[in-house]
Amino acid sequence: MMRSLSLLLLVALTVLGGSTEGNERHEQAKREFLSRSKRRWVLNTIELEEEMDVKYPYKITKMHNLRTVGTEYEFEIKGAGVKGVFSINETSGEVYVHRRLDREKTPSYELTFDILDKKTRKTIDRDLSFDVNVKDINDNPPMFTNQFQKSYDVKENTKEGDYLPVPLTVEDIDQEGTINSTVVVTVAKQSPAVPKIGVKKVNDKLHQLVTEGCFDYDVGLNLLK
Structure with a gap:
């Protein structure tokens, strides 16, 4: 039987390109x-x-x-x-x-x-x-373009390096192929803190959450208390 563990994640977008004003x-x-x-x-x-x-x-x-x-x-x-x-x-x-x-x-x-x-x-x-x-200048913030669910189920035996069922679709309407439209997606906050969740880039617009440790239902449940 699959047991699920809840995680609170805050995912951040960082734009790399700087403004060309000045x-x-x-x-x-x-x-x-x-x-x-x-x-x-x-x-x-x-x-x-x-x-x-x-x-x-x-x-x-x-x-x-x-x-x-x-x-x-x-x-x-x-x-x-x-x-x-x-x-x-x-x-x-x-x-x-x-x-x-x-x-x-x-x-x-x-x-x-x-x-x-x-x-x-x-x-x-x-x-x-x-x-x-x-x-072009860097005058548009990157945005998540897909709809997120409030919760996702993850199998307890999910191993380090496995993808989690959380796709992150990002778009920046500044000029494509330039530093102005290049973004970095990171997990800014996570609760509980283990196993650590990271972000892997699939292509220019799609990123995927990935586990950097193993899920343990009992350990996670105790951390949430």
Whole structure:
């Protein structure tokens, strides 16, 4: 006959990735010079950190076009999800972001730029599109995603190293495959204290409780008294 022993466990999640705020938040715009002679555009490709703690609207780059010399012109910006998030000064070509970005909601934006003759309203050059990539920071806590029972039955002859019937499914919605989404699962508190219960990682999302000793019903019962 199987006898069961009750254990009170408090399982803790620890996130490994640190926040990239601080010095890195002053490096919001990563600029690489890019020239396309056919379109005669000169621009910067942009990578912006999410949740930047800056004063908005915040200048992220400046557009240029080599066909504007001697011409009265204006810039236009468009793209899915751009309205209310990005804008361009139609005269200077300065591009602004107007609010904090959330990579988990929108990991990238495609911006399209036109340059128009002010008098004729015709395009001076073909439009140009490029992506604004949102750089991940560690801004989301890891969470258990499976439902836990209040109690589990464990056989008295469960040996050291055996899995216990307690799956722990963990998810962190920060960028997958980075330190920001890497977590460590540990047993923070246990009653009674023996046999000791540990956690073994099965894969990136699944962990399993494992015994680090042998279960003894009579010993456990005395410890609970």
